[in-house]
Amino acid sequence: MIEVRGIYKRFDDNEVLTDISLTINEGEVVAIIGPSGSGKSTLLRCINYLEPPDKGDVLIDGELAYRDFKGKELSKAKIASTRSTVGMVFQHFDLFPHMTVLDNVCSGPRFVSKVDKAEYQQRAKKLLERVGVAEKQDQYPGQLSGGQQQRVAIARSLAMEPAAMLFDEPTSSLDPELVGEVLSVMRQLVDDGMTMAVVTHEMGFVRQVADRVIFMDCGKIVEEGTPEALFTNPQHERTRAFLSAILSHTERTKPEPTSDPQTIVEESSYPIVLP
Amino acid sequence: MFFNPELALDALSTLSLGLLVTILLTLACGFTSLILGIFVALARMSRFWLLRIVVNGYVQLMRSTPLLIQLIYIYFALPFIGIRLDPFLAAYVGLSLHVSAYLAEVYRGGIEAVPKGQTDASAALGMRPSVIMARVVLPQAIRIVIPSLGNYMVSLFKDTSLAAVITVQELLFRGQIFAARTYDYFTIYTLVFAMYFAIGYPAIRLVIYIEKKLKRGYTAKLAEKPARDIAVMEETK
Numbered sequence: 001m002i003e004v005r006g007i008y009k010r011f012d013d014n015e016v017l018t019d020i021s022l023t024i025n026e027g028e029v030v031a032i033i034g035p036s037g038s039g040k041s042t043l044l045r046c047i048n049y050l051e052p053p054d055k056g057d058v059l060i061d062g063e064l065a066y067r068d069f070k071g072k073e074l075s076k077a078k079i080a081s082t083r084s085t086v087g088m089v090f091q092h093f094d095l096f097p098h099m100t101v102l103d104n105v106c107s108g109p110r111f112v113s114k115v116d117k118a119e120y121q122q123r124a125k126k127l128l129e130r131v132g133v134a135e136k137q138d139q140y141p142g143q144l145s146g147g148q149q150q151r152v153a154i155a156r157s158l159a160m161e162p163a164a165m166l167f168d169e170p171t172s173s174l175d176p177e178l179v180g181e182v183l184s185v186m187r188q189l190v191d192d193g194m195t196m197a198v199v200t201h202e203m204g205f206v207r208q209v210a211d212r213v214i215f216m217d218c219g220k221i222v223e224e225g226t227p228e229a230l231f232t233n234p235q236h237e238r239t240r241a242f243l244s245a246i247l248s249h250t251e252r253t254k255p256e257p258t259s260d261p262q263t264i265v266e267e268s269s270y271p272i273v274l275p
Numbered sequence: 276m277f278f279n280p281e282l283a284l285d286a287l288s289t290l291s292l293g294l295l296v297t298i299l300l301t302l303a304c305g306f307t308s309l310i311l312g313i314f315v316a317l318a319r320m321s322r323f324w325l326l327r328i329v330v331n332g333y334v335q336l337m338r339s340t341p342l343l344i345q346l347i348y349i350y351f352a353l354p355f356i357g358i359r360l361d362p363f364l365a366a367y368v369g370l371s372l373h374v375s376a377y378l379a380e381v382y383r384g385g386i387e388a389v390p391k392g393q394t395d396a397s398a399a400l401g402m403r404p405s406v407i408m409a410r411v412v413l414p415q416a417i418r419i420v421i422p423s424l425g426n427y428m429v430s431l432f433k434d435t436s437l438a439a440v441i442t443v444q445e446l447l448f449r450g451q452i453f454a455a456r457t458y459d460y461f462t463i464y465t466l467v468f469a470m471y472f473a474i475g476y477p478a479i480r481l482v483i484y485i486e487k488k489l490k491r492g493y494t495a496k497l498a499e500k501p502a503r504d505i506a507v508m509e510e511t512k
Contacts, residue, residue, distance in 0.1 A: 111402050
């Protein structure tokens with residue numbers, strides 16, 4: 001579905017990605033973890049060309065997505081239409097503050113695909129229901145909680161009916177008690193068979209839903225494997241150090257149990273054991 | 276008594292006509308430069324280097340020379356190379372070009388103030404650069420700069436008085452003529468002063484009001500709720 005071949009990216013003197021290759025198959029959920037500055041987000045941004053890689057190719061459905069085989073950039077229109085097949089959710093939601101919640105969700109179909117208005121409005125309302133913020137449709141993003149905003153952002157992305165979704169630390173800027181509601185929407189997507197790449201620090205979620213975990217450090221893929229293998233038996237010292245650091249941190253900042261049964265299940269039933 | 280009410284009453288009709296011309300000139304130039312300014316701002320960020328250089332030169336020229344000279348040049352110098360404009364048109368062109376250059380800078384600041392995440396999010400949805408600009412960036416940028424635009428409009432209103440120099444029959448020009456004829460400079464210019472103030476002051480208050488209102492951010496319209504609910508809400512505050 002998505003294939004990254006030998007991507008390099010540098011910002012000034014800082015080599016952010018070094019020879020990254022990876023494949024995300026259809027229906028697969030890939031979690032990308034690693035310390036901040038390891039290039040996880042940049043990798044996601046390279047996948048939909050928000051950050052053009054210096055070298056290397058991105059293939060979507062087996063075709064070169066943004067550049068031709070000589071490395072020449074495709075037309076802006078072509079790039080835009082490829083991007084519309086891969087949804088992206090950002091750390092800071094980045095909803096459009098000047099549009100209502102409903103207009104935000106309609107923005108993709110309305111400004112990109114020229115679908116019939118009645119049809120995309122109908123679809124947008126359904127999506128808002130699906131992510132549980134239907135009653136907020138006439139409000140502006142600024143009037144919503146962070147968790148609600150992120151759910152709207154997911155709905156906005158889904159409105160384009162993407163074949164795959166990229167999540168760039170979707171819960172990192174949320175208050176701890178709002179993390180659960182966003183993760184449960186993402187879990188729904190996993191259940192629906194969505195192809196996903198998720199950059200996150202929510203190890204419980206990773207363990208629960210990911211088919212494969214990729215650990216990155218200093219712009220390189222250090223190790224990858226099933227959550228089971230990576231969490232219980234990491235092969236590299238760096239992976240081990242990172243996991244033990246982040247898990248002890250998660251332990252300390254674990255939110256108070258909420259009354260939402262789903263959240264409680266998620267917090268308690270997936271203990272992560274390190275060797 | 277320095278102020279002569281009878282003479283003032285006499286002058287009022289011709290000065291009112293002048294004020295009308297002043298307001299017309301303000302509205303025409305304001306409307307033109309509010310729109311032209313956007314295009315100048317976009318041109319300065321264009322992919323085409325030639326366009327960027329030409330427009331950049333225009334903006335720098337307008338900003339580094341006095342408006343008075345610009346008006347005088349258009350009205351008195353351009354006829355020598357065959358461009359002959361009547362006074363009102365010359366003032367309209369001169370003021371619009373001048374104000375557009377300044378507004379372009381204001382718009383550019385607004386565009387740059389829109390967070391990068393907005394562009395990223397729109398691009399990720401598959402919007403093209405022109406759509407992103409028109410639908411996402413500009414609406415937010417314009418909102419950011421509305422208070423500045425308002426202040427520039429008030430400045431424009433005052434700057435139209437410079438058009439008196441190129442014989443546009445606006446408020447100051449008519450005041451000058453009337454004063455020169457009656458020698459009662461005090462009465463006439465006091466009246467002219469007061470008439471500028473009568474328009475300028477409410478305009479400034481309006482700008483301040485709008486600025487305060489915009490600070491509240493984007494909120495859902497209360498009008499969609501039944502009016503009674505709102506009344507109750509107001510009372511219980």
